[in-house]
Amino acid sequence: MVTTPATSGLSLGLSAIRHGYTLGRDFTAVIGGVTLNIAAGEFVALLGPSGCGKSTLLRLIAGLEAPHEGEILADGLPVAGPHPDRILMFQDPTLYPWRTVRQNVSLSQDISGKKDAAAVDDIISLVGLSGFERAWPHQLSGGMAQRAALARALINHPKLLLLDEPLGKLDALTRLTMQTELHRLWKERGFTAVMVTHDVEEALFLATRIVTLSARPARIVSDIQVDLPFHRHRDDPQVLQLRRDILTRLGHRDDW
Amino acid sequence: MISHRLASRRTLLGAGLSGVAALAIRPASGQSAGHEEMCHAAIPGEVRPLPGAPRKVTIAWNENSVCVAAVPVAKEKGFFAQHNLDVDYVNFGGSTDQLLEAISTGKADAAPGMALRWLKPLQQGFDVKLVAGLHAGCLYLSVPADSAIRQLTDLKGKTIGVPDIGGPERNFFSIRLKEAGLDPESDVSWRAFPTDLLPLALQRGDIQALSNSDPVNWLQKRQFSLRDIDTNMTGKWAHTTCCVIGVRGSLVRNEPDVARAITRAILDAGAWLACNPVEAGQIFHAYSPKASADDLGAMIRAQGHHHQTLTGSFRDEIATYAEALKNVGIFRPSFDTARYASRVTQDLFV
Amino acid sequence: MSGTDISLTDRIGTRHPDAGVTRRRPAILPWLPGPVWLADALVTWRWPDADDFPDTTLLAILFAVTGIALLTAAATGVLTKRAPWATALGSGFGAWEIAQAKLLSLPRPFFGTPQDLLDVFITDWHRLGDSLLHSLGLLAAGYTVGSLAGIATGIGLGRSKRFRYWMHPVLRAIGPLPPVALLPLAFVLIPSSWLAGEALMALASGFPAAILTWSGIAAVDPAYYDVARTMGARERFLTLRVALPAAMPQIFVGLFMGLGASFAMLIIAEMLGVKAGLGFYMQWAQGWAAYPNMYAALIVMSLMCTGLITLLFRLRDRILVWQKDGLKW
Numbered sequence: 028m029v030t031t032p033a034t035s036g037l038s039l040g041l042s043a044i045r046h047g048y049t050l051g052r053d054f055t056a057v058i059g060g061v062t063l064n065i066a067a068g069e070f071v072a073l074l075g076p077s078g079c080g081k082s083t084l085l086r087l088i089a090g091l092e093a094p095h096e097g098e099i100l101a102d103g104l105p106v107a108g109p110h111p112d113r114i115l116m117f118q119d120p121t122l123y124p125w126r127t128v129r130q131n132v133s134l135s136q137d138i139s140g141k142k143d144a145a146a147v148d149d150i151i152s153l154v155g156l157s158g159f160e161r162a163w164p165h166q167l168s169g170g171m172a173q174r175a176a177l178a179r180a181l182i183n184h185p186k187l188l189l190l191d192e193p194l195g196k197l198d199a200l201t202r203l204t205m206q207t208e209l210h211r212l213w214k215e216r217g218f219t220a221v222m223v224t225h226d227v228e229e230a231l232f233l234a235t236r237i238v239t240l241s242a243r244p245a246r247i248v249s250d251i252q253v254d255l256p257f258h259r260h261r262d263d264p265q266v267l268q269l270r271r272d273i274l275t276r277l278g279h280r281d282d283w
Numbered sequence: 284m285i286s287h288r289l290a291s292r293r294t295l296l297g298a299g300l301s302g303v304a305a306l307a308i309r310p311a312s313g314q315s316a317g318h319e320e321m322c323h324a325a326i327p328g329e330v331r332p333l334p335g336a337p338r339k340v341t342i343a344w345n346e347n348s349v350c351v352a353a354v355p356v357a358k359e360k361g362f363f364a365q366h367n368l369d370v371d372y373v374n375f376g377g378s379t380d381q382l383l384e385a386i387s388t389g390k391a392d393a394a395p396g397m398a399l400r401w402l403k404p405l406q407q408g409f410d411v412k413l414v415a416g417l418h419a420g421c422l423y424l425s426v427p428a429d430s431a432i433r434q435l436t437d438l439k440g441k442t443i444g445v446p447d448i449g450g451p452e453r454n455f456f457s458i459r460l461k462e463a464g465l466d467p468e469s470d471v472s473w474r475a476f477p478t479d480l481l482p483l484a485l486q487r488g489d490i491q492a493l494s495n496s497d498p499v500n501w502l503q504k505r506q507f508s509l510r511d512i513d514t515n516m517t518g519k520w521a522h523t524t525c526c527v528i529g530v531r532g533s534l535v536r537n538e539p540d541v542a543r544a545i546t547r548a549i550l551d552a553g554a555w556l557a558c559n560p561v562e563a564g565q566i567f568h569a570y571s572p573k574a575s576a577d578d579l580g581a582m583i584r585a586q587g588h589h590h591q592t593l594t595g596s597f598r599d600e601i602a603t604y605a606e607a608l609k610n611v612g613i614f615r616p617s618f619d620t621a622r623y624a625s626r627v628t629q630d631l632f633v
Numbered sequence: 634m635s636g637t638d639i640s641l642t643d644r645i646g647t648r649h650p651d652a653g654v655t656r657r658r659p660a661i662l663p664w665l666p667g668p669v670w671l672a673d674a675l676v677t678w679r680w681p682d683a684d685d686f687p688d689t690t691l692l693a694i695l696f697a698v699t700g701i702a703l704l705t706a707a708a709t710g711v712l713t714k715r716a717p718w719a720t721a722l723g724s725g726f727g728a729w730e731i732a733q734a735k736l737l738s739l740p741r742p743f744f745g746t747p748q749d750l751l752d753v754f755i756t757d758w759h760r761l762g763d764s765l766l767h768s769l770g771l772l773a774a775g776y777t778v779g780s781l782a783g784i785a786t787g788i789g790l791g792r793s794k795r796f797r798y799w800m801h802p803v804l805r806a807i808g809p810l811p812p813v814a815l816l817p818l819a820f821v822l823i824p825s826s827w828l829a830g831e832a833l834m835a836l837a838s839g840f841p842a843a844i845l846t847w848s849g850i851a852a853v854d855p856a857y858y859d860v861a862r863t864m865g866a867r868e869r870f871l872t873l874r875v876a877l878p879a880a881m882p883q884i885f886v887g888l889f890m891g892l893g894a895s896f897a898m899l900i901i902a903e904m905l906g907v908k909a910g911l912g913f914y915m916q917w918a919q920g921w922a923a924y925p926n927m928y929a930a931l932i933v934m935s936l937m938c939t940g941l942i943t944l945l946f947r948l949r950d951r952i953l954v955w956q957k958d959g960l961k962w
Contacts, residue, residue: 089863111865121856125878125955135864137874163955183864383922388740404922407742444906448913449920474906475913480820489826489906 034068036219037102037112037186039088044097046083047244057083058094059244065236067102067186070213070220072230074277075240075248081223084245085189088221089115101187111135114185118192120172122164122179129160132178139183146182153212154178170201174208181216188213190222194229206232210257227273231266232259239276249276326547326593326632332367333544340545341371343382343391346570349498349582350421350526351395352563357552359566365551366544386411386531393530393545397421398604399451401529403613405627410532412629414546416524416597417553419587420516423500424456425509426492427485435463435513439470444490448475452494455515457611467611482507497582498574516587524592524600535629543631550591557588594630601628663707666719670700673727676735677747683737687752695751696726742924749925750932757926760914765933767909768899772941775834775902776895780888783839787846787887791880792872808840812898820905830902837898838891845887849880882956885949892945896938911937 041063047056057080065071073081087094088101090109099106101113122131130137133147151157154174164172173193180188194202194209210233213220224230230237231253239248251273259266344354354372357363363370373391375381382394383401387409395417405411424443426432432441438460445452457467465471476484481493482503492512495503503509515525528546535542556563564580571579592600602624608614614623674696682689703719706712712719726747732738734746754761786804789796807815812833819836823829853876861875877884903912911934918926 086859089859091859091862109863109865111863113863115859115863117856117860119856121854121860123857123860123875123878125881125953127955134861138861138864138866138870165955165957179860384743388743400920404920407922407924409742409922447916447920449917472908474908475904475916476826476906477816477904480817480905483820484826484906487824487826 034217034219035184035186036067036069036217038067039063039065039187039219039221040098040100040103041084041088042098042100044084044087044094044099045244046080046087046092046094046096056244058087059241059246061097061240061245061247063238063247063250065219065221067219068217070222070233070235072234072237073221073223073240074225074227074230074237074273075245076242076277077225079240079243080245081240082191085115085191085221085223088187089113089189091115111139111183112185113187113189114180115189116176116180116191116193118195120164120169120176122167122172122175124164127161127163128156128167128175131164131175132156132182134179135183150178150182153181154208168201169197170205173197173205177209177212181212181218184216185218187219187221190220190224192223192225195225202229209233214257227270227277228261230273231269232261237273239273249273326550330365330547332365333540334367337364337367337369338541338544339369339371340392340541341373341390342545343373343375343385343394345382345396346374347499348421348496349567349571349574349579350418350496350586352567352579352583353417353549353553353556353588354395355570356556356563356566357548360552360555362548362551362555363545366548368541368544368548383409383411383529386529389531389533391531392534393528393542393549395526395528395549397451398524398527398601399454399608401527402601402604402608402627403449403454406614406623411529411627412532412535413527413597413601413627414530414535414542414593414629414631415528415550416590416592416600417526417528417549418557419520419522419525419590420514421496421525421586422452422455422494422515423496423504423511424452424459424492424494424513425500425504425511428508428510430491430510432492432512435460436465437512438492439465441491442472442474442489444474444476444481444484444493446475446478446481446495448473452496454608454611454613455520456494456513457613458607459513459520461607461611482509485509497586498571498579501578501582502574516585521587522590523603524590524597525587527597527601530629530631535631539631546631553588553591556583560584560588593632598624598628662720663710663712663716664704666712666716666723667700667704667707669720669723669727670696670703672700673723673730674700676727677730680731680735682734682746682748686734686746686748688748688755689734691755692730692748692751699723742922745925745928750928753925753929757929760909761929761933764909764911764914764930765937767907767913768903768911768934769937771830771834771902771907771910772895772899775831775898776838776892778831779835779838779895780842780891782835783842783887783891784846784884786839786843787880787884788850788872788877790843790847791850792868792876804840804843807836808844812837812894812901816901816904826905827907830905830907833902834895834898837894838888841890841894842884842887845883845890846880849883849887850876852883853879882953885945885953888945888949889942892938892941896934 041061044058044061045056046058047054049055061084073084075081083092086092088099088106090106090113106113122128123134126134129147129151132151133142136142136147151160154177156171156174156178159167159171164175167175176193194205197205206229213233222230222233234253237251237253240246241248251269253269255263255265255269342354344351358370358372373385375385382391382396383404385391386394398413398416401413432438443453443456447453453473460467460471474484474490476490478495478499481490481495484490485493486507493509504511515521528549530542530545560583561577561580563583564578565576567579568574568576574582602620605614605618605620605623609616609618609620614620674693677689677696678693700723703712707716730747733744734748786800790800790804815833815836819829819833820826823832857875857879858871861871866875899910900912900915903910904916907913911930915927915930915934918924918930
């Protein structure tokens with residue numbers, strides 16, 4: 028077991044979650060019974076074939092939708108709707124184009140009405156955007172925009188960060204930088220993280236635990252503790268072994 | 284009324300149109316079959332059709348005015364055909380000043396229009412000649428039946444609604460107010476409303492009197508119980524031309540025969556109309572479905588369709604109008620009305 | 634903080650790729666318009682008019698003053714970008730003066746002379762100015778009320794199912810009707826003719842504003858709402874601080890279209906018993922075939938319309954400063 032940092036995160040309990048969507052007359056089951064307990068401070072990566080319902084699971088945990096069946100507990104309390112403790116970050120930065128970087132980062136303060144300029148400065152410098160406070164989103168690159176989104180998500184010290192492939196659209200090098208960045212922030216801030224990704228290496232690099240899901244409707248296929256110390260090197264034989272193991276479970280044993 | 288009609292016929296005769304003295308005297312019942320020859324316009328000579336293939340001409344008119352019913356009648360009853368004319372109509376519903384533009388830019392060859400509408404814009408130099416007076420009388424000044432306003436002088440301090448701020452209604456009743464001793468600019472105010480909204484403006488007190496023409500006025504009088512306090516069918520104006528025929532200047536210069544044929548056909552139709560108002564009402568009904576054919580016939584009978592003028596007497600009428608417009612400030616005080624009347628009119632039948 | 638982001642800082646610096654690039658112009662061009670206008674003055678003054686026209690000398694003086702002003706501008710280096718336009722305008726006035734005032738080669742009375750137009754401004758400026766003020770007043774009140782109501786309606790349509798259920802059919806029934814057709818109805822329903830005119834103006838400007846606000850709100854990325862909702866935003870914040878600013882570019886298209894519609898409606902509204910107004914003035918001028926007056930009113934109206942559109946675009950540029958690039962007026 029890796030040492031998890033001193034945590035300010037929350038614990039999650041998902042029991043027998045089922046969910047689906049109705050399109051016209053057809054009902055499509057998306058999540059077919061998922062039970063999962065996540066301890067405070069864990070970094071859980073959700074891996075699975077595309078369209079298997081990983082993102083839906085994040086939306087349910089965030090409280091943006093309510094599951095058809097089953098219950099979600101956050102720190103032992105049922106999730107009844109969105110809450111600033113549980114912040115969801117998307118694949119796209121979804122910055123508001125009519126707000127500057129600074130105004131985007133301070134969005135949650137505008138919503139809660141609790142202004143704290145120092146906190147805004149801190150988080151902006153923490154994600155490395157100092158000097159770009161007054162830039163408009165369209166002036167930012169993908170990496171910078173995602174940093175701003177990260178700052179916006181973290182400004183109020185959420186206890187749970189839900190990440191929906193947040194690095195999926197970045198170029199390979201920016202992505203490596205951002206992975207390091209994300210790891211550093213997780214360690215410093217101590218939140219619980221649940222990240223959906225397609226990238227086994229990313230999962231291996233960041234997560235304390237990797238959960239693989241089946242094709243739709245999603246069920247848990249495997250649940251692996253990654254008992255390796257950080258910083259994990261990509262060429263480490265143990266990492267390579269785990270990678271092969273997970274790819275096999277995902278049905279890619281014969282692919283190179 | 285009969286004496287007026289006689290008077291106007293005599294005006295025609297006095298203008299040098301000899302040989303058809305019988306025309307001047309007509310019995311009160313204009314529709315009796317035995318007197319059909321009296322229902323022709325008093326223009327001398329045989330109708331001589333234009334030679335060759337039927338001459339195509341375009342007449343512009345405003346089909347919202349029953350007073351120009353002579354135009355559809357001329358086609359329907361074959362008056363144009365008699366002259367070997369093949370006529371197309373273009374309708375300029377609403378504002379009659381567009382007719383002048385249509386004629387002078389060659390979009391039409393001739394059009395009937397109201398003298399008091401055309402005299403002011405004609406000053407700008409349109410290439411249009413006024414050739415004949417078609418009929419008298421078709422403007423009304425009406426108030427609610429229960430109104431305290433009985434006569435023109437009661438209008439002091441009141442607001443009069445008109446369909447058009449520079450239109451013939453305002454021009455004519457400005458002249459009448461002036462005759463009654465009021466200043467048409469300072470003693471009353473004028474406001475323009477769309478014709479069909481005038482009675483509503485009257486009801487809600489925006490205006491205290493309204494002026495417009497038939498068939499709208501006729502229907503409004505009945506629907507909203509209005510009462511006329513003045514019309515242009517009283518006094519000397521009852522036998523002064525109201526609608527005139529305007530012809531394209533280049534047509535008059537280059538093809539006077541065609542200009543004559545058009546004018547005569549319309550005047551023939553006008554005279555027929557005067558004697559056959561019921562049938563004319565039925566013909567015009569196609570253009571005015573809101574009013575019944577009987578109502579239209581009654582309107583035609585009420586208007587001065589026996590009044591037609593040509594040449595000298597017509598020119599005198601135009602000069603009279605110009606003089607009256609000068610008195611109410613529409614023409615400047617130094618304006619030479621006699622010269623103006625000569626400039627804008629044309630004798631086609633000398 | 635990392636080398637991979639350098640290209641992005643670059644992008645901020647290159648927002649206006651052509652800023653700072655000066656194009657070399659032939660130095661003679663700024664000196665062209667002055668002489669052209671002075672030539673206009675000479676022709677106007679010396680060449681006798683073909684008919685009795687007013688204010689010929691005054692017009693010549695005006696041309697000369699303009700020419701001298703343009704020469705001064707050229708000497709001080711102020712006149713550069715506008716020189717071709719100033720030349721073209723001067724040539725145009727000269728051609729018009731010669732063609733009509735000197736040769737009478739355009740059909741009268743449809744084409745007046747430059748001095749006729751000048752005479753209208755000199756003799757009738759009071760009535761024209763009064764008409765302009767009346768029109769502006771009618772326009773300002775109706776347009777402001779209509780636009781605000783339109784935006785509010787659009788927000789309702791975009792954010793509330795129940796509002797949409799009731800309002801959408803009403804909007805579909807009334808909105809596309811030609812304004813003239815509504816005139817009698819408005820007049821019957823509304824007890825004052827001034828208010829009826831204003832209501833028509835408001836309707837004309839409100840309809841496009843409502844439709845485009847709605848379409849703007851309908852097109853808002855749902856993720857924008859999710860972002861705010863996970864941070865605890867309620868309906869009020871989602872509507873006023875997310876939907877509204879996100880729809881703002883579309884709203885301005887609606888406001889622009891509404892302004893155009895209200896210009897057209899102005900003429901109609903001024904049929905309702907007004908005492909002054911540009912539409913009223915034009916109707917009067919047309920009835921009297923007073924073409925120079927009509928053109929003068931047209932010029933005033935065009936200046937008023939383009940001025941108001943400029944104002945609207947200024948406002949838009951201020952509010953939509955975050956947009957990458959937008960149409961310039």
